[in-house]
Amino acid sequence: MTHSPDPRTLADVEEQELLDTVLPRFATRRDVLVGPGDDTALLRLRSGAALATTDTMVLGRDWLDGWSTGADVGHKLVVQNVADIAAMGGRCTGLLVTLVADEDTTLQWVSDFTDAVAAAAQAAATAVIGGDLSSAPAGVRMVSITALGELDSVAPVLRSGARAGDVVAVCGTLGRAAAGLVLLQRGTPEAGPDLVLAQRRPAAPYDQGPRAAHAGATAMIDISDGLLRDAGRIARASGVRIDLDPAALAGDIQALAPALDTAEAEECVLTGGEEHSLLATFPIGSVPSGWRQIGVVGAGAGVTVGGREHVRVGWDHFGSAKTD
Ligand SMILES: [Mg+2]
Incomplete structure (x- = not known):
């Protein structure tokens, strides 16, 4: 000590x-x-x-x-x-x-x-x-x-391998680090000490990366700049559209609601960076345990939530938030 x-x-x-x-x-x-x-x-x-x-x-x-x-x-x-x-x-x-x-x-x-x-x-x-x-x-x-x-005897999982018909899954939490940052900026860290801790000391599910690779993940990324932005990177690299399911994200939003209002909580879940959870696409039926499905991969481009575009898409180091 x-x-x-x-x-x-x-x-x-x-x-x-x-x-x-x-x-x-x-x-x-x-x-x-x-x-x-x-x-x-x-x-x-x-x-x-x-x-x-x-x-x-x-x-x-x-x-x-x-x-x-x-x-x-x-x-x-x-x-x-x-x-x-x-x-x-x-x-x-x-x-x-x-x-x-x-x-x-x-x-x-x-x-x-x-x-x-x-x-x-x-x-x-x-x-x-x-x-x-x-x-x-x-x-x-x-x-x-x-x-x-x-890598242990598997091919690397790139951002470019997602195919229409795959499912989108996440391992780890969503929006907690960003929610902690909001509380720090607001000067009310006591409203969510666990969220502030997530901002200061994020946790990434390291072992689930190789696990996803062995399970046949077709594309993968860690969520460093926000769910929408990082999903967008997979969509762009793979030439596909990713549609996220609002019902699958409702629990993540609700988990932040005691400390933030619902609109802020939704923004944190969709666009909050520094979370370092893993986001991957898998062929149907291949999602390993520890992961949960939050969307689907289809033909087209970009990322939608429940079929609709969301306007803000996370942290960009070299500019304000922009849609891509
Ligand atoms: Mg990364």
């Missing part, structure tokens, strides 16, 4: 001292032949191909220190990267972690971030295999993970 917070900042320590406090926190795994501390890591791969993805979070854009601790940021960064590996049907084999921070960043923040990354990596059955530390101008702090992964 922590005692009093460490008051020192990065201005007070040498890089080697920082590395000496950070590196021992990362557990290793059998497939990591060379871990952190040498020029690169060396990984044993069982299959002949590697999955690779990266995701970055920037202070002031992707988190606020007033709303999220270093531990929250570390946890979320791991989840969003490993969820991308899972969404291909893969398992994560290693994480490379980069921290770029100004000298006013406290050692306590770095320590909290590091411990959370280590814990979340372990929870995802993977390991931190290396990374980078760099200083930054005043006010700048960003963290990034590059995740590596592999």
Whole structure:
């Protein structure tokens, strides 16, 4: 357990001292032949191909220190990267972690971030295999993970394989992280502490990615930018139309209703990002347990809800919400 917070900042320590406090926190795994501390890591791969993805979070854009601790940021960064590996049907084999921070960043923040990354990596059955530390101008702090992964004897599940006649299914919750953000923005986090927790520390059903692949999923994505937008990515890549069933989403909307009004709850379920649940299409009769059907794939283009278009479609990093 922590005692009093460490008051020192990065201005007070040498890089080697920082590395000496950070590196021992990362557990290793059998497939990591060379871990952190040498020029690169060396990984044993069982299959002949590697999955690779990266995701970055920037202070002031992707988190606020007033709303999220270093531990929250570390946890979320791991989840969003490993969820991308899972969404291909893969398992994560290693994480490379980069921290770029100004000298006013406290050692306590770095320590909290590091411990959370280590814990979340372990929870995802993977390991931190290396990374980078760099200083930054005043006010700048960003963290990034590059995740590596592999597939177990199945083809990767791409966004482009959905076919008319397939069903659409989701594994995990919908709209909870977005609802938590609404409560934080409103200054009423006490109205839904579990929703705020979902925003700060999302949970992704990693094992269900490979499971869906084995079950014959034809397309898959993790819900990072909202159900409508991410379903739209599958629809576009596959050249199909996805129609979501309002009745199948009613329970998700109702689950948010105590903290939000119904219209807000519906907006969170349809367009809320950062949830990291998995969305996939399957041939009829192939939906594995743990998944629930929320729509169907048909001929055409775009995403509809109960046959009708919805106007707003989620978070776009480089612009306001737009329909696509
Ligand atoms: Mg993704």
